[in-house]
Amino acid sequence: MPRILVAGVSGLLGLNFAQEMMNEHESIGVDRGKLTQAPFKVLKHDLLEKGAVESILDQTRPDWVVNCAALADIDICENDHDLAKKLNTDLPRRLARACKARNIPFVHISTDAVFDGEKDGFYAEEDKPNPQSVYAKTKLEGEWAVLTEDANALVARVNFYGWSLGGRRSLAEFFHHNLTNNKSMSGFTDVIFCPMLANDTARTLVNMLQRGLSGLYHLVGPQAMSKYQFGVEIARKFILPESEISPKSILSSGLTARRSHNLWLSTHKLSTALGEDLPLFSTGLNEFYTQYQQSYPQKIRSYTQI
Numbered sequence: 001m002p003r004i005l006v007a008g009v010s011g012l013l014g015l016n017f018a019q020e021m022m023n024e025h026e027s028i029g030v031d032r033g034k035l036t037q038a039p040f041k042v043l044k045h046d047l048l049e050k051g052a053v054e055s056i057l058d059q060t061r062p063d064w065v066v067n068c069a070a071l072a073d074i075d076i077c078e079n080d081h082d083l084a085k086k087l088n089t090d091l092p093r094r095l096a097r098a099c100k101a102r103n104i105p106f107v108h109i110s111t112d113a114v115f116d117g118e119k120d121g122f123y124a125e126e127d128k129p130n131p132q133s134v135y136a137k138t139k140l141e142g143e144w145a146v147l148t149e150d151a152n153a154l155v156a157r158v159n160f161y162g163w164s165l166g167g168r169r170s171l172a173e174f175f176h177h178n179l180t181n182n183k184s185m186s187g188f189t190d191v192i193f194c195p196m197l198a199n200d201t202a203r204t205l206v207n208m209l210q211r212g213l214s215g216l217y218h219l220v221g222p223q224a225m226s227k228y229q230f231g232v233e234i235a236r237k238f239i240l241p242e243s244e245i246s247p248k249s250i251l252s253s254g255l256t257a258r259r260s261h262n263l264w265l266s267t268h269k270l271s272t273a274l275g276e277d278l279p280l281f282s283t284g285l286n287e288f289y290t291q292y293q294q295s296y297p298q299k300i301r302s303y304t305q306i
Helices: 012-021 052-060 074-079 081-101 134-149 171-180 198-210 227-237 268-274 281-293 296-301
Strands: 003-007 026-031 041-044 064-067 106-111 154-158 185-188 215-219 245-248
Touching: 003 012, 003 052, 012 026, 012 198, 012 296, 041 052, 052 081, 064 081, 074 081, 074 134, 081 106, 081 134, 106 134, 106 198, 134 154, 134 215, 154 198, 171 185, 171 227, 185 227, 198 215, 198 268, 198 281, 215 268, 227 245, 227 281, 281 296
Parallel strands: 003 026, 003 064, 026 041, 064 106, 106 154, 154 215, 185 245
Antiparallel strands: none
């Protein structure tokens, strides 16, 4: 049974990844202390501490390492550039370097936000990034750091949604929470993205690792939509009042960090490499709804005492 070390296991993708893979693979998560009741092994460590990365790799001897650790709050990154650089650039570099030294395949999770969104149509891996925020800039620098340290590493630019530890991490949870509590909200009509269920992201990442892929890939949903449309799709699936979602322009949002309008990424390179289409948005949304019916959100929240 392959052993997978997941850095940042308490985050939305990390948690769903470990949960998804624990029956077919030995999942080992690294966390600073949030997870206390997880059904998979969790090591309590701060990966930013000197020597922590090397010590953990030598202790666990994983077959694969997946780095989901990041400072993903865009506005916090704007206010704490130093911490953003440590988590989004320096840590991935250290992980890639240590994995290469031990001949461990390494996958680093990046973001669609590296593009400025000014292009008409979709972005391919060959298109030049132009990050618009501290978050996006440090994530792009993390990509470069990883592939400079290890040309055989795998970097995946993602955009995912799902159920999280705190219940408020993903856009899907935002819409679901507000709609079920009869709260009105806005959805941006001028921000286009390609959402994928985190569980589909996890399964596809393992498929990529099993096939020995390396380099840069776009791992997002194959369907582009506005964030307003995404909210409406959530409302319709859960039979909630879509009229509570007001269409709005991001230009009037008052957000601190600049967001890109168009984050439509092409998945042609990845689907060609895998020899199969990526999971449809409708398939992921159906699974997201089924998870809710089966009390999956409550299940993963029971893994912590916070």
